[in-house]
Amino acid sequence: MIELAPASPCGDLLPLQVGDMILAELDLGSLTLVAPFAGQVEATSDALHDAHGVGFPDPGVAIRVWDTLCLWSGRAQALLAGPEPDAALASLAALTDQSDGWAVVRLSGAGATDALARLVPIDLRPGAFPPGSAARTLLGHMTVTILRDPADVAETAFTILAFRSMATTLVHELETAMRRVAARAEAG
Amino acid sequence: MRITCPICGTRDRREFYYQGAAEALHRPDPEAGEDAWDAYLHLRDNPAGRTQDLWYHEAGCGCWLVVDRDTVTHEIYGATLVEARHAD
Numbered sequence: 001m002i003e004l005a006p007a008s009p010c011g012d013l014l015p016l017q018v019g020d021m022i023l024a025e026l027d028l029g030s031l032t033l034v035a036p037f038a039g040q041v042e043a044t045s046d047a048l049h050d051a052h053g054v055g056f057p058d059p060g061v062a063i064r065v066w067d068t069l070c071l072w073s074g075r076a077q078a079l080l081a082g083p084e085p086d087a088a089l090a091s092l093a094a095l096t097d098q099s100d101g102w103a104v105v106r107l108s109g110a111g112a113t114d115a116l117a118r119l120v121p122i123d124l125r126p127g128a129f130p131p132g133s134a135a136r137t138l139l140g141h142m143t144v145t146i147l148r149d150p151a152d153v154a155e156t157a158f159t160i161l162a163f164r165s166m167a168t169t170l171v172h173e174l175e176t177a178m179r180r181v182a183a184r185a186e187a188g
Numbered sequence: 189m190r191i192t193c194p195i196c197g198t199r200d201r202r203e204f205y206y207q208g209a210a211e212a213l214h215r216p217d218p219e220a221g222e223d224a225w226d227a228y229l230h231l232r233d234n235p236a237g238r239t240q241d242l243w244y245h246e247a248g249c250g251c252w253l254v255v256d257r258d259t260v261t262h263e264i265y266g267a268t269l270v271e272a273r274h275a276d
Contacts, residue, residue, distance in 0.1 A: 059195045059249065075195060075249040121200035135196070138203060138247045 009103035009167040016175060019182030021109040023174055026159060028069060028081035028104050033096040034089065035077040044092045051086030062134040064150040071134040071147050079145070079161075103167035107174060108157035111185065115177040116158060120146065126156065140173045142166050189262060194269050195249045207242040209233070210254045213270065236260050242270070 008025055015024040036044040036056065045056035053065035057078050062071035068082040085095050107115065116124050119139045123129060124146070134147035145161040152159075162170040189201040209232050216224040233239075238258050245251045252270040257263065 060197070075251050121202060136248050136250075137199070143247045 009164045010105065010171055011167075013168065013171045014105065016171070016178075018175065018178040019109070019111055019185060021107065021111045021115060021178045021182065023105055023107050023171070023178065026104040026106045028159075029067065029099075030080075030082065030084050030097070031099045031102055032080045032085045033073070033077060033098050034070075034080050034085070034093045035096075036093040040092045041076070044089065047086065047088045047092055048080070051088060052080065052083060054080075057134070060134055062132055062147040062150060069149070071145070073134070073145050074136055101164055102161045103164045103170055105160050105162075105170065105174070106157055107160065107178075108152075108155055110156075111178070111181045112156055112158060115174065115181045116146075118177040118180065119173055120144075124158065139170065142169060142173070144170075189264070191243065191253070191255055191264055191267055193245050193248060193251065193253065194267060195251055196245065199245070199248055203245060203247040204253075205244040205246040207244060207252075210240040210242050212242060213254070213273065238265070243267070 008027070010025045015022060034044065034048070034056070041056055048070065049055050052068045052070070054063045054068055054070040057063050057070055057072040059072050062069065068080070071079050071081070073079045079098070089095055113124055113126075116139075120137055122135055122137050129135070129148055131148045131153050132150045134145065136143065136145050138144065139146075139160065139162065142162060147159050149157065149159050160170070190198050191201060191204055192198045211228070211232065214228070216228050237260055238256070240254055240256050243253045243255045245253060253267040254270060254273070255267045256265040258265070
């Protein structure tokens, strides 16, 4: 039996530091798309709560309980990150393993909000997008899911999920924006 | 131009994909006759003023919306979910 070594989506592109901003790859664990069957949102939420401690998130919300993150990721769907989904969920919602489908990065440090403001058409400032927020939107021309992890309260940091095949583009877009924000800060 | 998605809130126009007149939602009965089907498939108004059309929140929640807007002033009066109209 051949043992294959897992390769991370961003490989040796990350981590990256520009000025005070740090861009690093994240491993959120197992990623499962949870799409409740018709009329089963509440039952799915109860089952998620019983098994993983998190409910089914309302639109625009990310919930974290210890190592389990559950974030809203579109109409009637959520992404469960961390554990393998409990078997009880299978009869209530369509479950799709997407663990290898996403490139996940974390952008933190002073200037992170400014860097994203160059790429993302929604307001990501703390007042409008506090910890526990999640959004599906654009980063440049690419669709992404962006969240403020509820655990990230000490500093302003964003978790960004993009399709794995777009990992190089994601890093390139972010690095370019980070360098420009840093250059602007340096110029005074 | 911004559209208020009932799920995501107010979002930039670039997140949305334009599909055409909301007339597409008013599908005639299969036995309605050639005139009704001809009108449904091919005839569109081209109003200077208030109109309703279909938009897809492509880079957001993935919902289909009926957007009520004005073609002259570009004012957006509101947007509703297509699924709310067609529960079947």
